[in-house]
Amino acid sequence: MHIMEGFLPSPWWEIWILVSLPFIVIGLYQLNKLVREKREALPLLAVAGAFVFVLSSLKLPSFNGSCSHPTGTGLGGILFGPCIAAVLGLIVLVFQAVFLAHGGITTLGANVFSMGIAGPAVAYLIYKAGTRAGANTYATVFIAAALADLVTYVVTSIQLALAFPGTTGFFGAFSAFAAVFAVTQVPLAIIEGAIIMLVFKYIVQLKPEILTRLNLLSESTVNKLREAAA
Amino acid sequence: MKYGMEIAVAALIIVFAAVFLVQDAAIQATLGDGQEAWGGADGEAAGLIEATGYEPWIEPFWEPPSGEIESLLFALQAAIGAVIIGYIFGYWQAGRKAA
Numbered sequence: 383m384h385i386m387e388g389f390l391p392s393p394w395w396e397i398w399i400l401v402s403l404p405f406i407v408i409g410l411y412q413l414n415k416l417v418r419e420k421r422e423a424l425p426l427l428a429v430a431g432a433f434v435f436v437l438s439s440l441k442l443p444s445f446n447g448s449c450s451h452p453t454g455t456g457l458g459g460i461l462f463g464p465c466i467a468a469v470l471g472l473i474v475l476v477f478q479a480v481f482l483a484h485g486g487i488t489t490l491g492a493n494v495f496s497m498g499i500a501g502p503a504v505a506y507l508i509y510k511a512g513t514r515a516g517a518n519t520y521a522t523v524f525i526a527a528a529l530a531d532l533v534t535y536v537v538t539s540i541q542l543a544l545a546f547p548g549t550t551g552f553f554g555a556f557s558a559f560a561a562v563f564a565v566t567q568v569p570l571a572i573i574e575g576a577i578i579m580l581v582f583k584y585i586v587q588l589k590p591e592i593l594t595r596l597n598l599l600s601e602s603t604v605n606k607l608r609e610a611a612a
Numbered sequence: 613m614k615y616g617m618e619i620a621v622a623a624l625i626i627v628f629a630a631v632f633l634v635q636d637a638a639i640q641a642t643l644g645d646g647q648e649a650w651g652g653a654d655g656e657a658a659g660l661i662e663a664t665g666y667e668p669w670i671e672p673f674w675e676p677p678s679g680e681i682e683s684l685l686f687a688l689q690a691a692i693g694a695v696i697i698g699y700i701f702g703y704w705q706a707g708r709k710a711a
Contacts, residue, residue, distance in 0.1 A: 384654045388668025389661055425700045435693030439686045443632050443650050447639050450653040481685050483672035484654075520617065542657060548664050559657055566653045573628055576621045583617055588704040611614060
């Protein structure tokens with residue numbers, strides 16, 4: 383999903399930086415509040431951030447002969463919402479842009495939007511809707527994380543198609559980019575969903591009180607899940 | 613089924629690896645000399661853009677000088693994340709045992 387350095391012409395890179403900026407600002411504000419009011423959630427925040435570090439460094443081969451990487455931001459989105467996830471995504475994207483020439487400084491806004499905001503927002507909404515409807519928690523987490531991954535790449539395709547409509551127009555360009563990005567991503571999204579589902583299970587087993595404190599799971603659901611695993 | 617989910621995820625990863633091996637065999641058979649499959653999707657999209665005649669207007673100010681250095685930095689990135697995850701889960705686990 384990385385748009386490489388210099389691959390977004392003006393005014394698109396400025397636009398995406400402007401779009402992402404408010405989410406980062408709100409995210410920093412929310413982080414501040416979290417540190418002050420719910421200190422016990424900090425290790426969980428570190429886990430969510432570390433997850434983005436691990437997953438986004440693994441470039442996996444997909445079935446169509448090219449490689450791409452999962453994003454890992456779905457977990458942060460489920461646990462802390464898209465604004466804090468945007469900050470976590472920003473940290474990783476800066477690391478990769480500066481040390482690895484992967485992505486870029488000028489394209490940071492666009493990349494933060496796809497990986498840190500759009501994907502996690504989808505994960506967050508699916509998780510909220512799923513728990514409200516009383517769906518199976520782990521199945522909800524799986525779908526939320528897998529779709530967060532996929533949506534990230536769909537958004538990247540949209541961003542590139544907007545900047546490079548070419549001769550075929552937006553939709554023609556979108557299908558060309560989506561063929562590269564989104565199709566490659568389908569199996570990786572499934573894997574990412576499965577891994578994050580597993581991690582969520584371990585969080586439920588080890589530290590469910592943080593999840594109830596963050597209003598992610600009710601105590602009765604936690605007890606039910608823990609009984610099922612015992 | 614205490615480990616039901618672990619088994620399901622492991623099975624999924626094995627299927628993923630098997631699909632890769634089968635697909636790789638098919639792709640390698642059609643590949644000419646000096647061609648390489650399994651490149652990055654990021655680069656493919658960049659190629660698609662460059663095919664329209666677009667030139668990137670700015671270059672990264674630093675690039676890993678070789679593939680080895682690049683993989684070193686990627687491994688470092690994964691290691692940083694893995695250490696943090698392992699440390700915290702271990703901390704929680706120990707806290708639970710002590711309680």
